[in-house]
Amino acid sequence: MGRVSVDKVTLRFVSARVGTVVALENLSLEVPDKQFAVIVGPSGCGKSSLLYLIAGLNQVSGGQCSLDGTPVSGPGADRGMVFQSYSLFPWLTVQKNVEFGLSLRGMDAQERNERARHYISAVGLNGFEDAYSNQLSGGMQQRVAIARSLANDPEVLLMDEPFGALDSQTRSIMQELLVSIWEKEQKTVLFVTHDIDEALFLGDVVYVMSARPGAIIDRVEVALDRPRHYDVVTSQHFIDMKKGIMANLHHEVQRSMTMN
Amino acid sequence: MNQLFIPKKPISRKLEVGAGVIVSGAVLAAWCLLTYGGVVQSNFLPRPDEVLRAFGVVLADGSLLKHTGVSLTEIYLGFFLSSIIAVPLGLFMGSFRIVAAAVEPLVNFMRYLPVTALIPLLILWIGIGIEEKIAVIFLGTFFQQIVLCADVSGQVSDDLYNVSYTLGANQRQVITRVMLPATLPGVFDTLRVTMGWAWTFLVVAELVAASSGLGYMILQAMRGLHPATIFVGIFTIGFLGLMTDLAFKWAKRMLLPWTATP
Ligand SMILES: Nc1ncnc2c1ncn2[C@@H]1O[C@H](COP(=O)(O)OP(=O)(O)OP(=O)(O)O)[C@@H](O)[C@H]1O
Ligand SMILES: [Mg+2]
Numbered sequence: 001m002g003r004v005s006v007d008k009v010t011l012r013f014v015s016a017r018v019g020t021v022v023a024l025e026n027l028s029l030e031v032p033d034k035q036f037a038v039i040v041g042p043s044g045c046g047k048s049s050l051l052y053l054i055a056g057l058n059q060v061s062g063g064q065c066s067l068d069g070t071p072v073s074g075p076g077a078d079r080g081m082v083f084q085s086y087s088l089f090p091w092l093t094v095q096k097n098v099e100f101g102l103s104l105r106g107m108d109a110q111e112r113n114e115r116a117r118h119y120i121s122a123v124g125l126n127g128f129e130d131a132y133s134n135q136l137s138g139g140m141q142q143r144v145a146i147a148r149s150l151a152n153d154p155e156v157l158l159m160d161e162p163f164g165a166l167d168s169q170t171r172s173i174m175q176e177l178l179v180s181i182w183e184k185e186q187k188t189v190l191f192v193t194h195d196i197d198e199a200l201f202l203g204d205v206v207y208v209m210s211a212r213p214g215a216i217i218d219r220v221e222v223a224l225d226r227p228r229h230y231d232v233v234t235s236q237h238f239i240d241m242k243k244g245i246m247a248n249l250h251h252e253v254q255r256s257m258t259m260n
Numbered sequence: 261m262n263q264l265f266i267p268k269k270p271i272s273r274k275l276e277v278g279a280g281v282i283v284s285g286a287v288l289a290a291w292c293l294l295t296y297g298g299v300v301q302s303n304f305l306p307r308p309d310e311v312l313r314a315f316g317v318v319l320a321d322g323s324l325l326k327h328t329g330v331s332l333t334e335i336y337l338g339f340f341l342s343s344i345i346a347v348p349l350g351l352f353m354g355s356f357r358i359v360a361a362a363v364e365p366l367v368n369f370m371r372y373l374p375v376t377a378l379i380p381l382l383i384l385w386i387g388i389g390i391e392e393k394i395a396v397i398f399l400g401t402f403f404q405q406i407v408l409c410a411d412v413s414g415q416v417s418d419d420l421y422n423v424s425y426t427l428g429a430n431q432r433q434v435i436t437r438v439m440l441p442a443t444l445p446g447v448f449d450t451l452r453v454t455m456g457w458a459w460t461f462l463v464v465a466e467l468v469a470a471s472s473g474l475g476y477m478i479l480q481a482m483r484g485l486h487p488a489t490i491f492v493g494i495f496t497i498g499f500l501g502l503m504t505d506l507a508f509k510w511a512k513r514m515l516l517p518w519t520a521t522p
Pocket of ligand 1: 042
């Protein structure tokens with residue numbers, strides 16, 4: 001199972017230099033098991049902060065995050081995360097990177113090896129098992145990071161702008177790859193992005209966040225059939241949804257600009 | 261020509277070796293010119309053949325090997341003792357605020373204190389034997405290693421720790437499986453650099469007061485007005501330093517293959 005609840009979460013950063021920053025205020029959302037949920041919002045609205053809270057890498061100032069009804073109290077292998085900076089372990093080969101979580105759990109070498117190979121091939125990196133990360137392109141590194149998360153079999157996959165640093169062709173290939181893997185794996189995904197096309201192409205539902213302090217201001221159900229072909233972006237329905245989100249976001253970006 | 265001054269651009273192996281040979285050869289040629297050309301007196305700057313002869317003498321009477329053995333023992337013992345404590349302490353200091361808070365004031369006080377200033381005190385306390393040389397090398401490298409290693413571990417990216425937590429790592433695993441391997445290349449470089457400094461401290465300590473070692477050999481040669489033997493001592497130290505440096509580079513390539521440029 002992988003039902004994520006975020007219940008009236010508030011997050012404040014207190015620092016000597018800038019005083020108190022309210023990053024998230026009273027934010028609630030509910031992601032049912034196996035849903036692909038996407039969060040879009042203006043820069044600095046607290047999207048990354050929200051994922052860090054769900055991952056347990058940071059603590060809420062108020063409210064609660066929970067997984068299947070159990071409150072999040074710290075990080076754990078049930079909530080995998082893919083970061084914008086690919087964050088592969090440079091001292092490990094592709095194979096060993098993907099095996100990392102499994103070996104922490106003490107899985108035996110044979111089983112570990114097979115599982116890792118399965119996911120390396122799922123992200124299309126056969127033949128690169130023995131490469132180090134400094135020998136891979138950005139897109140390849142992010143594919144390894146995705147394979148590493150999936151091999152660990154989390155209930156929920158948290159993705160923080162994973163394709164943000166990639167060129168647009170590579171990005172659309174990665175999106176299709178991710179969807180095809182997700183359709184097989186059936187995991188709950190929380191995916192953060194700036195890119196509205198990406199949000200609508202990937203998501204079952206898209207949440208729109210306000211400028212800081214971040215809260216959910218809109219929720220769009222994406223009623224597009226799967227598997228989705230990339231030309232859905234030109235369909236009227238897609239364009240209508242995009243217009244709605246853009247109007248909301250535009251307003252929030254303006255608000256965030258005048259605020260800072 | 262322009263090609264050669266593009267930052268970080270690789271050059272051919274032939275060019276690489278050639279550049280080194282030309283510069284070293286030029287220094288050697290200048291030496292020959294100055295001495296054989298009669299520009300300077302040989303009791304001021306000895307001729308290459310005199311240095312070779314002096315080398316033969318100290319090699320034959322066993323004194324060179326003896327002094328080299330003493331110096332190497334001193335430097336490796338002092339360096340080893342320092343490293344096994346300073347490296348872990350420095351890594352923890354760079355990553356755990358509590359360790360930094362505890363040792364930083366003392367470390368920063370000690371590290372700006374030139375170890376050479378401590379030599380008289382050390383002689384008073386432990387004499388002029390091998391223990392004193394080890395103490396000098398230890399004190400000279402220890403605090404520098406701590407500070408350099410603290411920097412290395414402070415620079416490990418948060419995301420590496422975060423990603424390992426989300427893959428299920430516990431606190432101990434984060435240290436053994438992320439912090440240690442992530443800092444290894446930096447620790448290697450720290451050791452290599454501080455080893456160079458350790459040679460300086462050793463020779464200073466041996467010049468101040470010793471009864472054996474390469475520094476002592478040089479000092480004796482000066483007293484006996486044997487400039488050629490002084491040169492033998494200097495070349496030996498240079499050669500040992502070069503070998504140590506090559507050994508570090510080689511070990512890094514072997515042990516840390518991922519640090520090689522792709
Ligand atoms: N450690 C911190 N200390 C103080 N303020 C912080 C800290 N981390 C984040 N913030 C603030 O919290 C707000 C939300 O940051 P966050 O990184 O979550 O935004 P984001 O939506 O992910 O932005 P982006 O789209 O640029 O990645 C920002 O205004 C940021 O300045
Ligand atoms: Mg962010």
